[in-house]
Amino acid sequence: MAEPTSYRVEMRGVSKTFPGVRALDSVDLHLREGEVHALLGENGAGKSTLIKILTGALERDEGSVLLDGKPVEVHTTAEAQALGISTVYQEVNLIPTLSVTKNLTLGRQPTRYGLISWRKARMMAEERLKRLRLDIDPERPLGYYSVAIQQLVAIARALEDDTRVLVLDEPTASLDAEETELLFQIVRDLKAKGIAVVFITHFIDQVYQIADRISVLRNGRLVGTASTAELPRLKLISLMIGRELEKLGNRPVRAADDTIGAPALEAENLGRKRVMSPFDLTVHAGEVVGLAGLLGSGRTQTAKLIFGAIKPDSGTMKIASKPVGHFSPRGSLQQGLAFCPEDRKADGLIGELTVRENIILSLQAKRGWHHQLSRKDQDRLADDMIKALAIATPDAEKPVGQLSGGNQQKVVLARSLVSQPTALLLDEPTRGIDVGAHAEIVALIRRLCTEGLALLVASSEFDELVAVSDRIAVLRDRNKVAEIAGDEITRENIINAIAHR
Amino acid sequence: MRDRYLPLLATIAVFAALYIAGGMFYPRIFSSLVFGHLLADNAFIIIAAIGVTFVIISGGIDLSIGSMIGFVGVAMASLIQAGWDPVLVLVLVLVFGLLYGAFQGFIIDFCDIQPFIATLSGLFLLRGACFMVNLNSTPIRSPFVSWFNNIYVDLPGGGFLTGGALVMLFMLALAIVIAHYTRFGTNVYAMGGDRPSAILMGMPMRRTTVMIYALAGFYSAVAGVIYAMNTSSGYPLAGNTLELSAIAASVLGGTMLTGGVGLVVGALFGGMILALISTIIIFNGSLNGAWIMIATGFLLFAFIVIQRWIVSSFSSAAKAD
Amino acid sequence: MNTQQMPGSQNQSSFAATLRAALVHNAVWPISVLVLILVVNAIVAPAFFSIRIQDGRLFGSMIDVLYRGTAPAMIALGMAVVIGTKGIDLSVGSIVAVVGSVIAWRIKEGDPHLVILFTALAVGIVCGMWNGLLVAVLDIQPIIATLILMVAGRGIGLMVNLIYGGTDPSFESELLQGLSVGNIGLIPTRLILFVVIFAGLWLLLRRTALGLFIESVGGNPAAAQLAGIPSRLIKFSAYTISGFMTGWAGIILTADVHTSDPVKVAMFSELDAILAVVIGGGSLMGGRIYLGMTLLGALVIQTMVTSILMSGMPPEYNLIIKALLVLIILLLQSNNFRAAVIALLGRRK
Incomplete structure (x- = not known):
């Protein structure tokens, strides 16, 4: 275990109960500065609940959250954003009919005498694009670009100068291999800047491509955190599915194979x-x-x-x-x-x-x-x-x-x-x-x-x-x-x- | 950038083609006098179309426009007849338009009622209110109205802009500033472009919805004032089915009825296309008013089908990219 | 659901339970509105209920309600089918205008009147098919798709009038006259016609699987598609049915005035039809067709209109009353609004 102070985010003993369901049961999640941390688990494992608590979309019942060693209370996504915790969802949550500039500046357009200064807005957008080394025309409508580019624009919107944690919720679900590689290059850049990236995905190969460490959730509990190098695939999948060591009973007796027809x-x-x-x-x-x-x-x-x-x-x-x-x-x-x-x-x-x-x-x-x-x-x-x-x-x-x-x-x-x-x-x-x-x-x-x-x-x-x-x-x-x-x-x-x- | 102006360019091309074709048959159409009249006679439709353009871009619709125009006229006529100060009356009816629009916006968002139905009730209610106030046409006699009706700004070539046309141009400029240089304007586009995303991006939905319909109500009220002053009367059936013309003008101006795409300046050209069609048809004495409706319907059809085609090619281009 | 908690009735729980069960039924609201109108009539104008036999047929305000309600009810039933697919048909008034103009034209041309009847119906059906084409094949939103015919239809009607010079579109026709004011036995012919058409529509929707398919497509398009229902064809047929029903309404409305007046005929009829469906408990979100309830809705509207006429109020008051009715119904259906009212009432206590 490293010194706690070196953690960007520490979630300690976080629990959350929904009516009838214990969604999270005393879960710890530790994110280091400048790491890509894969969060894995099957449906209902509690991934999205945990992330929602981190990003202020849900409130926890128990436990604490520390950001750079200081306890924080996050009640809304806006508060999380202000603290430097940003999220990009699987579906691109931007407006395809608006230009890239407008998407990047919506709700925070620079104004002069109450009117938007599009010159400044464009500069702001270009700066944000440059941060991700994205060379696209910011005046084109977002829908003109491929889903991968749209995904990157969404990241550009989420990233602030002071972003400390970036949550990517299944960002590669609708991307092909090349597009995924483009995204990963950018994720590596962000990592180099000291941002802690939480990467949620179902693609096991991609986890081994990009993640430094892996945390696995199952049925609302943390079943393990390990560095990628120390966690072979077989072990990982067993962790996700559970009951690795249990020897299963024989397959039930079934009808003879001669029932199989054309x-x-x-x-x-x-x-x-x-x-x-x-x-x-x-x-x-x-x-x-x-x-x-x-x-x-x-x-x-x-x-x-x-x-x-x-x-x-x-x-x-x-x-x-x-x-x-x-x-x-x-x-x-x-x-x-x-x-x-x-x-x-x-x-x-x-x-x-x-x-x-x-x-x-x-x-x-x-x-x-x-x-x-x-x-x-x-x-x-x-x-x-x-x-x-x-x-x-x-x-x-x-x-x-x-x-x-x-x-x-x-x-x-x-x-x-x-x-x-x-x-x-x-x-x-x-x-x-x-x-x-x-x-x-x-x-x-x-x-x-x-x-x-x-x-x-x-x-x-x-x-x-x-x-x-x-x-x-x-x-x-x-x-x-x-x-x-x-x-x-x-x-x-x-x-x-x-x-x- | 380029794609955004494509529908507008199509509109302007249609307008230019109509203008030139009409002018070849009836050279008088080229005179600035006729042009000035085109603007003057259709100022109120264009104003209403500008208002409804905001609503349509946001993904909604406003059917109460025609009734609002009628009600504003009747209210003005009755209050002025009762001896109220015309300027005060003017301010009152404009505030009423704003508030009634805001009310519609509020019930649409708060009660989660489809805009179509909510504003449909507005259509009934305001038209009914017209009849409650007065069943007959009431003349508006006031020095203020006469003064307004005598405003002319000369155009080169013997034509002129009337007060109504000037108000229309001012309202257009105001709308352009609101649509393109305020956060509210961008929010309107965002809301119509992808509502769930707009919510996730932290847009104030209720405030924006209320403001959109308030703006449309205000523009309808201004249109009603211009109409009443032009005709110097308040008539309870005035503006009947005008919401259709306004929506048609907006769509012909390149606004997509599915929301998210459109330019307020398009309402000017859309309105002028409608105006040109009727002018040409009137110049040609043998054609009758039926053509106006059919031509409008046909153009609507053509524009809607083209829009569908643009939308589908647009999305498939993004996928194939 | 249109349930409302009545404060103070908790102590009579069994009565309250019965009441609540009754309130859940969809028919309660329109029927109580209808009863309310009739009670007001009974007090203000008792003559409303008198029915007498004159010139060999029934006369009276109640008969008048049914008589005048025939055409709007037909349009409303067609609208109910379209709304069942999560659609809407704004063009019904314009279809009536086109049908009327074609009738006047063909009569001037001297066609046999029975042929004209079928031509008129065919015109209605073709108009409906046009809407269906735009909605089902070109995937245009129903409001927009039917707006096109709504704008152009009355113009087409005027054009048809122009075919014979447009001088005088009025006409005489015994067949149509019979449909309009004729009677079989004591009963107006159009009521019998209506019953036949209503029965036919009911059989078409409920004795084939068409009604079920329409409701599936309107209720959950994705699931209907996966269940193997040909969604496009079903939507197309819904608009065609609306065109057919509106065609009949056009015939009756044209027969009533024996002239073609495309500009004024059936003005606001689309709104009345939608209102009838909504009063009948049909959600504009689609998924259910209530033919009987829609009929009840149309009856409520017509009773109200006739009552206002009888009371000597200007007919224009209809509009404002209808508007308030729509608003009240919509507000009652809104969860937010009800929650706000309940909170307000709670605070006052």
């Missing part, structure tokens, strides 16, 4: 620039294929590409040996594919509609508007599904928006099942679901499989994948890096595949 789904060289590198993937009838990977590895993108919700720009697809001509959710559905999205609020549910209407929606869409399912059939399908999936609702006529999260997820799943697919894509089928329902859904996946359905299950829960899958495709940094089958399917092998390079 290919239901064949993707060849399927991909889209900036979204997912081209990959091959086949799923047979009566087979469960898992998609494993850390957050941001491209699981959802893979499923959406196959379903046509994201249009691929390379490759071909066959559903039940018939080639897909025009990629669209509607077309895929007609050919017998169904997709159960991860973000049910945004992509799944239609909250105003009832449980029954939500459940029959895809089947009805498949039949077309003029072949309405009779009310009797609708009621039967809805009631069957409510029973089969144990959806907790007083009746099928309740607006689905009023159900609890787990039940909403089941409704979306029910919609996919009712559409009578030959292949089913499940993205995080057990997210936000209580333990009992979790087991039910895992059992259901196996049952559907034995009934001859082809399933592709994307999940961040490796145990769950190990339990249900006949084969697992492993993704890392938006690439398919490995395929594991049969007895090879273990948690360790997945982690090895992710860590291996």
Whole structure:
């Protein structure tokens, strides 16, 4: 341990409780002067809560924050900014229709006699751009430039002369390799100026490219801080996922392999620039294929590409040996594919509609508007599904928006099942679901499989994948890096595949 | 820099083409007399269009303009008839316009009501108020109004600028300063460009919203005053559907109805395009008023489709970069 | 939700619970407004409720409400469908103008009147398809897209009048006369027509999956897309339905005045239609179509208008009353406003 005074920021024993959730449990985070500190963790680990406390967007319940050895109380982002703590978010939070100058000076334009002096504003903007060695025309609208440049302009806006801490929240999420390198050069410059940079990302490779030290959070606790050199990939990923040393039980006994039939789904060289590198993937009838990977590895993108919700720009697809001509959710559905999205609020549910209407929606869409399912059939399908999936609702006529999260997820799943697919894509089928329902859904996946359905299950829960899958495709940094089958399917092998390079 | 002026250049090109084409058929259009009349007769539309341009740039809309013009006229006529001092009346109605606009802005932001609906209620309310005050046309007789109507500034070539045109030019200059040289002006653009980002960048949303609609209300009130003085009367149906002309003028002037993009000076050219269309159609005695509406609708369509095209090419260019 | 806590009723909790349950239902507010108007009428002008038979048909203020409410209600129903997709149709008044002018023109040309009826409907449908094209295919915001036809439509109507010189757009037509003032048995023909069209619209939306699809597209476009619903086609058809309904309204309104007056006809009708949908509990954010409630909303507006006429007040007062009505409804729907009122009431105690 170095002397405490050499720390730029010390967060000591920081805790935060939200109604029903202990988001942070006595977390320590120490940032040194002039270091790039990667903050890692899976969804719900507490990264964003910790950062929000540092930047004044949230207030902590317990603990203390020291800046250059002095205790500070930050209540708003403006106060944090004044203390030299700046943040740049994943989405560029600037105005694309305004010029770069205006974006850089918004809210702090230099004025003379109450009017803005654009000459001075421009000088101010150019100075800020120069600090990052950005050679762009500040009079062009921001939207004219690539996302990478916009990201850098956002950093330019966040950086003040007296900036001591810069938080970069997934800055590289939508950048390609070259753009990322451009960003990293600038981050190295900032580091050289003594700024402590907090780097949040899901890209493990990038952590090893740029970070000096790494802190890993899991379930609201700090599970470790180490210098990058001392933390091999395998160890890092184990830290992120947890239970490294636990020996997992054997895979559950499952039906014999002879249930596996003809290919239901064949993707060849399927991909889209900036979204997912081209990959091959086949799923047979009566087979469960898992998609494993850390957050941001491209699981959802893979499923959406196959379903046509994201249009691929390379490759071909066959559903039940018939080639897909025009990629669209509607077309895929007609050919017998169904997709159960991860973000049910945004992509799944239609909250105003009832449980029954939500459940029959895809089947009805498949039949077309003029072949309405009779009310009797609708009621039967809805009631069957409510029973089969144990959806907790007083009746099928309740607006689905009023159900609890787990039940909403089941409704979306029910919609996919009712559409009578030959292949089913499940993205995080057990997210936000209580333990009992979790087991039910895992059992259901196996049952559907034995009934001859082809399933592709994307999940961040490796145990769950190990339990249900006949084969697992492993993704890392938006690439398919490995395929594991049969007895090879273990948690360790997945982690090895992710860590291996 | 360059891209920002592209829509305006298109507008000016359309204006120039119309002006030249009209002038070839009716050479009188080239005279400064006709030009002066164009400005004078359409000053109030242009003033209203300038006001609504701020609203549209911020991503909102104001439908209460026409009713505000009518109400201001009726109120002026009645108060002056009742023996109030005309200058005091003028100040009163302008303050009313400002306050009513501010009220609309407040309910839009505080009650989270869509601008379309909030100002629609303003359209009903103010028009209804016109009828409450007076069901008939009331003449405005006052030395002040006569004095105003006799202001002329000569233009070379025998034409002249009227008081109304001068007020319009002053209001335009004021609007340019507000839009481009104040923090409030930049905030209006930021709000329309990307609302969530603007909030994250620490912009005072409520204050800005209230100020935007207050400004629009004020400009509508000025337009109403000019209209009432020009016609020397307050008529409860005055300005009916004028909000559409003002919005059309603003859009023809290159303001994007999706917000964030536009220039207040565009309202002048947009308004002048509308004015030229009607002048040409009136000069050609055989064409009738229907053409004005159809031509306006067609131009609106063309501009909106072009805008869509600009927006989509703009965003795809950024992605491909 | 339109629930309101009534201070002082806590001690009668079971009564309060029943009351609260009743208040949750959407129909309560429009019905109470309607009842309020009728009660005021009963006190001020009891003649409002008299219904008599004259010239072989029913007469009376109540019948008049239904009679005059037919066309606005048709427009409102079309608007309800469009609003269900999270859209809006500002051009309905202009569509009425175009339909009217085409009717007058074709009558001058001597077409068979039944053909004219279908032509007029086709014109309405084509106008709706134009809006649908702009919104669904070109992805233009609905307010803007329909603004184009709103501005140009009345001009097109005037142009059509010009085809035959524009001298006198008035006409005579027995068929249209029959639609306007005719009656079958004791009942005005247009009421029967309305019931038929309403039933047809209801069947189209509720006995096919169209209504469900429209509500899905309006409720959550991304989810609807992923569920395999052809969003563009659905939006397009919503505007087409609005054009069809407005076409019928145009026929009736034109038949009433037996002339084509594109400048004045159906002025403010888009606003009345939107108001009817909002009174009927339809959110402008889309996602639900309430045909019955919209009808109720249109009825409330028409009853109010007729009552104001009966009371001898100038008809222009309609506007200000409608405006206040809109404002009150909007404010009641706003969470911030209700919170502020509750805080204010709390402080006073």
